[in-house]
Amino acid sequence: MVTGRKQLSLVKESDLQLMAVTQYNKFLTENKVLSSGNNKDAAMVDRVGARIANSITKYYASHGKGLVLEGYKWEFNTVDSKEVNAWCMPGGKVVVYTGLLPITQNETALAIVMGHEIAHSIAKHGNERMSQAMVQQMGGMALEVALAQKPKETQDLFLLSYGIGSQVGAMLPWSRQQESEADKFGLIFAAMAGYNPQEAISFWQRMSTASVENPPEFLSTHPSDETRIRKLKQYMPEALKYYTPRN
Ligand SMILES: [Zn+2]
Numbered sequence: 001m002v003t004g005r006k007q008l009s010l011v012k013e014s015d016l017q018l019m020a021v022t023q024y025n026k027f028l029t030e031n032k033v034l035s036s037g038n039n040k041d042a043a044m045v046d047r048v049g050a051r052i053a054n055s056i057t058k059y060y061a062s063h064g065k066g067l068v069l070e071g072y073k074w075e076f077n078t079v080d081s082k083e084v085n086a087w088c089m090p091g092g093k094v095v096v097y098t099g100l101l102p103i104t105q106n107e108t109a110l111a112i113v114m115g116h117e118i119a120h121s122i123a124k125h126g127n128e129r130m131s132q133a134m135v136q137q138m139g140g141m142a143l144e145v146a147l148a149q150k151p152k153e154t155q156d157l158f159l160l161s162y163g164i165g166s167q168v169g170a171m172l173p174w175s176r177q178q179e180s181e182a183d184k185f186g187l188i189f190a191a192m193a194g195y196n197p198q199e200a201i202s203f204w205q206r207m208s209t210a211s212v213e214n215p216p217e218f219l220s221t222h223p224s225d226e227t228r229i230r231k232l233k234q235y236m237p238e239a240l241k242y243y244t245p246r247n
Pocket of ligand 1: 116120174178179182221222
């Protein structure tokens with residue numbers, strides 16, 4: 001519905017959303033969550049998240065595509081961690097790590113990253129990866145059977161599928177096609193929320209510089225290359241059509 005291409009989907013999105021609620025809450029109890037009441041970074045993450053969520057909800061509803069966001073119950077959290085990372089679980093469960101913020105440097109670049117992560121979720125890229133993993137590693141077992149018989153392995157596959165890893169070696173890169181889709185829709189989502197999509201170019205340049213000295217976790221899941229910036233420039237005119245600056 002979003003990507004316009006055929007996607008492998010053996011797992012129901014609603015089942016993944018249920019699983020996400022459990023995994024999200026587990027993650028939050030195991031990590032140091034910052035409160036948006038007294039932390040300005042967490043408040044910024046909340047603000048950006050709410051703006052993107054509201055804009056795309058309005059957009060899809062007004063275009064008769066409300067089903068794209070079926071079951072979404074948005075949550076935005078910021079965790080205190082040196083890791084350069086951010087992700088969105090099914091159903092709109094988002095986490096931003098503070099280690100990302102020295103590279104985003106400003107609210108607009110944060111919107112670019114959050115738009116990108118939300119786009120992975122809405123384009124059901126995690127579902128594609130989870131479906132592939134269920135075939136390859138669980139012999140095509142149904143999700144609820146796998147969860148009952150091999151809970152630990154199934155949870156690990158889920159976390160891997162959504163770019164949430166605790167070990168660098170265990171991270172699974174998004175495919176080039178998924179990355180391009182997330183870049184394109186991420187730009188549009190940020191633009192709809194009133195953030196200038198052109199910031200994406202500087203952001204990915206900063207990310208690329210940061211990765212020369214110390215490759216961030218984020219880039220082990222999101223492959224970075226020169227063609228990314230070239231493609232972002234190609235998507236820019238379309239994204240700019242959705243952009244109205246905030247005052
Ligand atoms: Zn990505």
